[in-house]
Amino acid sequence: MDPESALPSTHRTYTTTTTTIDTTVRFDPSYVRSLPGTLKVAQLVLNLLGFICVSVARNSRAHNANWFSFVSMGGFWITLILLLLFLFHIIEKLHFIPWLLAETVYCAIWTFIYFTAATAVSSMSNYEGVFIAASVFGYIAMLVYGFDAYLKYISWKAGELAQGNRKTTTTTVPT
Template sequence: MADPGFPGQHTTTTTMTSNTTIQTNTRFDPSYIRTWHGILKCAQIVLNLLGFICIEVSGFSFHSRGSYFIFVSMTGFWFTALLLLFYLFHLIEKFYKIPWLKIELVFCALWTLMYLIAACLAATFGVEAYSVAAFFGFCAMVVYGGDAFLKFRAVKGGQLAQGERVINKETTTTARSPAY
């Protein structure tokens, strides 16, 4: 005998709809700087610049360790500054078909490794300016690593680099009792 409190058939239908809102016009929006991603980009730019200045003011900027640190810091500076400008002027949103989050994830992960190498090389050189540059290099490594982690979570979550995606979830449950 069937349990009278439990229906014989039970059907659950879940419908998910996704609505993506993207504005393709170019506009200046300084509010991006107050977001976590904007703060991280500003910190990356400052740390890149400080590390570069420390190596350049030393008397040994021509050394291969210094040249490598300069390459890492200036490439990071220009790439991150360009991305910051793209976000501030909503160019990321204009070219939404480009996988910006994946590009940033790869860049941030690669620059975490590059800064680890550059900072270790600078720290073991034995010159005071290189030691200070190594400190800024290790700080930049941590910031790029944190940004890579946030980008990884965003890619896994299916988020957009810029713009809005609203996901609506609707669940319908239908229960029918068996005919006797």
């Protein structure tokens, strides 16, 4: 005989589930060795290399070069801020922000604008060879941002957290 079937019909069992996320700010250098961390570091390096290539060109004031400089430095600073937020686990403290969705949108936008910037600067390759190098770095950055956007999208659709783990506690209370 089932123990609950012997109870009066007014007996009910309530289950309470509590989800907690560790929100302590701490430095975690192991993030750089993870795939998302490695992608961010690669994006930083490609942004910086592309910017340097365009900056040393004699025609660095041309509108195509300025567009590429804006894209590479914008990507550098935004990605650096995101990397620092992840390195110090500040993302977990701000867990109410849909980080995976935000990063998916950011990476997708940067994929597109890197395509336009790399194409614009490659059109100037007749003037200086350094623009060829900048466009190569730009196209590689476009691919890295696109791959990162894809991974973030998959994680977002799966309902994963951007960083950290959920700790779920289930309590069953008979009343």
